[in-house]
Amino acid sequence: MPDPNRRKLLRRVAAGVALGLAGVAASRLLFADDTPALLRDLPTGADARDRAFSERIAQHFPVGTSEAQVRQQLAAQGFTVRAERRADWQHARYPCRDFAQVEWEVANGRITATRALVWQACT
Known part of the structure; x- marks a missing residue:
């Protein structure tokens, strides 16, 4: 039987990674260098x-x-x-x-x- 605390930890880590990746993508869109x-x-x-x-x-x-x-x-x-x-x-x-x-x-x-x-x- 899987450890419930381990599952919580894995979900939190996955959510943190997803938020981090979303932040990187958003910053690239907002701060893209549009210099010709x-x-x-x-x-x-x-x-x-x-x-x-x-x-x-x-x-x-x-x-x-x-x-x-x-x-x-x-x-x-x-x-x-x-x-x-x-x-x-x-x-x-x-x-x-x-x-x-x-x-x-x-x-x-x-x-x-x-x-x-x-x-x-x-x-």
Whole structure:
């Protein structure tokens, strides 16, 4: 005959494990890093960060890339794509808010130039 105290202990351990796993899953959903891949691992320092982001955008969307592809890829990464050939991204991480902006010029549906900025504002 199984020991009733052992059964209680096993139920409590199982409940604790289930709650722990639920907590881990919830924290991953709530605190997921939604930073677009184009913005990840940029250097620190405003000038270096801007240069690196501009270079990354120019490499990712070289002259000749279709505008439709630029719009689709930026939207897929969480940027808000505007009608005026601009895409914006922002994310609040108290006490700061991160911003990024990509602009482009087009001729015949193809990219002829890009500009990119990234900055942070803190309270």
